[in-house]
Amino acid sequence: xxxxxHARPVGRGRLMTAGAALATLLLGAAVxxxxxxxxxxxxxxxxxxxxAPLIAALALALMAVPAAAFVxxxxxxxxxxxxRRLAALRLAGATAGQVRLIAARESGRHAxxxxxxxxxxxxxxxxxxxxSPWWTLVAPPVVVLGGVLSxxxxxxxxxxxxxxxxxxxxxxxxxxLDLVLLLLGGGMITAGFVLKHWFITSVLxxxxxxxxxxxxxxxxxxxxRASARRAGRRAGTAEALLAARLVEADPRAWARxxxxxxxTVFFGAGVTTQQTIVLLRDVSSSFEAGYRLVYLALLxxxxxxxxxxxxxxxxxLLDHRRSFAALSAAGAPGDALGRVLTRQALIAATPVCAxxxxxxxxxxxxxxxxxxxxxxxxxxxGLAGAMAGIxxxxxxxxxRLARPILARALHPGALHx
Amino acid sequence: MLEARALRKSFGxxxxxxxxxxxxxxxxxxxxxxxxxxxxSTLLHCLAGIIRPEAxxxxxxxxxxxxxxxxxxxxxxxxxxxxxxxxxxxVPELSAMENVALPxxxxxxxxxxxxxxAMEALERLGVADCAERxxxxxxGGQSQRxxxxxxxxxxxxxxxxxxxxxxxxxxxxxxxxxxxxxxAEAARMALVIVTHDNRVASxxxxxxxxxxxxxxx
Amino acid sequence: MSTxxxxxxxxxxxxxxxxxxxxxxxxxxxxxxxxxYGQVYxxxxxxxRDGWAExxxxxxxxxxxxxxxxxxxxxxxxxxxxxxxxxxxxxxVASPLFARVVVATLAGGGADGYLLRQRAAHLARMxxxxxxxxxxxPAQVLAADYALQHLDADxxxxxxxxxxxxxxKEEIDA
Numbered sequence: 190x191x192x193x194x195h196a197r198p199v200g201r202g203r204l205m206t207a208g209a210a211l212a213t214l215l216l217g218a219a220v221x222x223x224x225x226x227x228x229x230x231x232x233x234x235x236x237x238x239x240x241a242p243l244i245a246a247l248a249l250a251l252m253a254v255p256a257a258a259f260v261x262x263x264x265x266x267x268x269x270x271x272x273r274r275l276a277a278l279r280l281a282g283a284t285a286g287q288v289r290l291i292a293a294r295e296s297g298r299h300a301x302x303x304x305x306x307x308x309x310x311x312x313x314x315x316x317x318x319x320x321s322p323w324w325t326l327v328a329p330p331v332v333v334l335g336g337v338l339s340x341x342x343x344x345x346x347x348x349x350x351x352x353x354x355x356x357x358x359x360x361x362x363x364x365x366l367d368l369v370l371l372l373l374g375g376g377m378i379t380a381g382f383v384l385k386h387w388f389i390t391s392v393l394x395x396x397x398x399x400x401x402x403x404x405x406x407x408x409x410x411x412x413x414r415a416s417a418r419r420a421g422r423r424a425g426t427a428e429a430l431l432a433a434r435l436v437e438a439d440p441r442a443w444a445r446x447x448x449x450x451x452x453t454v455f456f457g458a459g460v461t462t463q464q465t466i467v468l469l470r471d472v473s474s475s476f477e478a479g480y481r482l483v484y485l486a487l488l489x490x491x492x493x494x495x496x497x498x499x500x501x502x503x504x505x506l507l508d509h510r511r512s513f514a515a516l517s518a519a520g521a522p523g524d525a526l527g528r529v530l531t532r533q534a535l536i537a538a539t540p541v542c543a544x545x546x547x548x549x550x551x552x553x554x555x556x557x558x559x560x561x562x563x564x565x566x567x568x569x570x571g572l573a574g575a576m577a578g579i580x581x582x583x584x585x586x587x588x589r590l591a592r593p594i595l596a597r598a599l600h601p602g603a604l605h606x
Numbered sequence: 607m608l609e610a611r612a613l614r615k616s617f618g619x620x621x622x623x624x625x626x627x628x629x630x631x632x633x634x635x636x637x638x639x640x641x642x643x644x645x646x647s648t649l650l651h652c653l654a655g656i657i658r659p660e661a662x663x664x665x666x667x668x669x670x671x672x673x674x675x676x677x678x679x680x681x682x683x684x685x686x687x688x689x690x691x692x693x694x695x696x697v698p699e700l701s702a703m704e705n706v707a708l709p710x711x712x713x714x715x716x717x718x719x720x721x722x723x724a725m726e727a728l729e730r731l732g733v734a735d736c737a738e739r740x741x742x743x744x745x746g747g748q749s750q751r752x753x754x755x756x757x758x759x760x761x762x763x764x765x766x767x768x769x770x771x772x773x774x775x776x777x778x779x780x781x782x783x784x785x786x787x788x789x790a791e792a793a794r795m796a797l798v799i800v801t802h803d804n805r806v807a808s809x810x811x812x813x814x815x816x817x818x819x820x821x822x823x
Numbered sequence: 824m825s826t827x828x829x830x831x832x833x834x835x836x837x838x839x840x841x842x843x844x845x846x847x848x849x850x851x852x853x854x855x856x857x858x859x860y861g862q863v864y865x866x867x868x869x870x871x872r873d874g875w876a877e878x879x880x881x882x883x884x885x886x887x888x889x890x891x892x893x894x895x896x897x898x899x900x901x902x903x904x905x906x907x908x909x910x911x912x913x914x915x916v917a918s919p920l921f922a923r924v925v926v927a928t929l930a931g932g933g934a935d936g937y938l939l940r941q942r943a944a945h946l947a948r949m950x951x952x953x954x955x956x957x958x959x960x961p962a963q964v965l966a967a968d969y970a971l972q973h974l975d976a977d978x979x980x981x982x983x984x985x986x987x988x989x990x991x992k993e994e995i996d997a
Binding site (some may be wrong): 410423424426427430432434435437438509511512514515516518519520521522523525 | 711
Binding site (some may be wrong): 641813 | 939942943944946949950952953957971972974975977979986996
């Protein structure tokens with residue numbers, strides 16, 4: 190019974206290390222890709238197209254966001270499991286500063302181990318890609334710094350109140366502020382296009398894209414909650430009801446987790462739409478390198494989002510370990526509880542992916558309404574639909590991957606405190 | 607109706623149960639008491655088919671429980687047993703009524719019908735006014751009565767309760783016990799209560815005292 | 824416990840005669856031993872002697888003569904004083920249960936078996952009281968609570984005693 194309690198800190202450390210390793214690899218790979226992108230831009234895109242900086246900026250935003258999101262996600266999980274122990278330290282008389290330092294040292298150590306592993310892998314990736322490996326070395330220090338900072342942040346709750354160790358005391362519901370970011374990001378991008386100066390445009394569009402992405406993520410909270418409410422009203426089975434209510438109670442966490450999935454679908458839909466146009470209008474294929482770059486980034490983003498989803502499911506199960514173990518003891522089949530995970534992913538991912546796909550198509554089609562080859566519309570919609578489908582499918586496949594975590598959580602040992 | 611013969615269970619090097627035998631009749635209320643670490647909860651988990659003993663057997667209505675596979679025991683727990691925990695363990699995101707309806711929904715009953723039965727169970731336990739509220743909005747006594755309603759809603763033959771009043775003050779605990787016993791008696795359910803509170807044990811017709819994993823009296 | 828003070832308390836409401844007082848005493852304090860008539864009259868005479876109660880009137884309604892007693896002002900003062908005074912927390916452990924366990928251990932034959940049987944007897948009594956609470960008046964429930972919690976304390980002591988008995992035996996043997 191107590192054996193499990195001892196095993197957990199080790200698991201948390203490994204997870205943190207693995208997360209840092211993946212983040213380092215992603216960041217390193219992103220840098221390498223950006224370098225490749227700049228090289229190819231200089232060779233054939235830069236001179237021929239004035240929206241080349243746009244592609245570079247989008248790629249940067251696309252690749253920076255998943256890495257950041259992933260580090261954040263992992264540190265949140267570490268925070269969740271560590272909170273009780275940190276609170277115990279606080280109660281035992283440690284000062285707030287001491288607790289912060291202990292947490293920062295721990296997460297820093299795991300981040301360092303992960304950063305070294307991931308850095309080595311990123312280096313290998315850069316060499317395979319044939320770009321200069323030096324820039325990838327930026328990644329490990331950034332990740333270690335992130336780890337230390339997240340450790341400093343981890344004690345926040347505990348520092349505020351040593352007794353407030355009960356997680357999810359307040360549910361994170363959407364705020365109106367979320368929508369402001371959306372407008373701000375959109376405004377910056379529009380302004381960038383209007384100004385048509387290569388430097389200002391790329392800065393405005395790049396920063397605007399990041400702001401827009403965060404805005405979209407936060408706005409997704411509203412969407413996910415609405416979807417969960419609808420699913421809850423229609424629920425006819427225990428799985429459906431549980432899944433809907435769990436998502437409805439914490440749409441913000443789902444929005445954050447699905448931000449990468451949504452982004453991937455958004456860019457995927459946009460890029461496929463543009464490629465359709467290019468194909469149908471038989472424009473020369475000077476974009477090839479750009480497309481390869483973006484597709485590679487999309488692939489990386491998908492892998493990251495899978496990681497973020499698994500981590501989120503693990504975090505969720507950690508929160509619900511006791512009530513799920515109780516349900517299992519009361520005769521809820523393990524399969525059904527596993528389906529709860531999948532359904533949660535479906536409820537949250539479906540609207541996000543659908544909206545992201547539509548937005549991706551619109552972003553490309555709207556500026557080109559007058560020249561858009563309307564005969565290709567079914568193909569465009571089909572491809573966008575496929576992108577959304579890949580997102581939803583990925584999310585639900587990952588939910589299946591989390592089932593072993595569920596099986597461990599349902600162990601009767603979880604019934605003991 | 608529920609019988610255990612020569613149960614043995616150990617965790618690592620510590621023996622939790624050693625040669626425990628007992629028999630519980632229909633409608634009987636039995637308290638399992640003993641100091642902490644005496645194996646009370648382990649015995650309850652073995653009887654309820656949540657864990658398997660290493661040796662010995664558990665039979666329910668003449669059928670072996672311990673030799674059933676996971677799916678078989680899950681089904682048995684869902685259809686014939688109910689269980690109440692010390693901290694209720696309701697799903698915090700579901701309303702009281704939805705929590706109570708869960709066992710029925712997991713059993714494949716229709717949504718509306720399940721919610722109706724859940725409402726009836728809440729009424730029997732005197733907490734119908736809490737139906738729409740979330741567990742976080744209930745007092746300890748209320749949420750424990752909701753947990754009792756959840757254990758009773760599917761009409762089990764045996765209800766297991768693991769320190770059902772352990773987290774409550776004595777008046778709230780008394781109310782929970784009173785309603786639990788009254789409802790169980792009315793439906794001729796057997797009730798197996800693990801407790802270290804003698805006042806809770808005094809609701810039982812019979813007491814089984816465990817000491818170091820053995821039956822002491 | 825002072826029966827005199829209880830009777831004074833019952834007289835505060837209005838003057839009462841002996842039989843009435845006995846009935847009310849047994850009703851209000853359902854857990855305690857019923858009062859004997861003789862004790863009621865002896866106590867009332869003592870109260871009268873001390874000036875705390877007085878004869879209000881004597882009734883004769885066909886049957887035997889009945890003396891109605893009333894509380895005096897001094898009686899009221901005494902009652903208030905009694906209610907103010909603290910009950911001394913039991914200074915000595917005088918329970919026969921305790922004595923029996925120690926003697927059993929001294930005599931060399933361990934008290935384990937006895938304690939387990941005593942536990943069963945205590946719990947049986949608690950069971951009766953719990954049952955009685957189910958349909959008792961508020962006063963009866965209060966009395967049952969009082970008894971239950973004392974029996975519970977005994978039981979918890981029995982638990983501790985069983986655990987400590989080995990130590991005690993060692994000490995005595997040494």
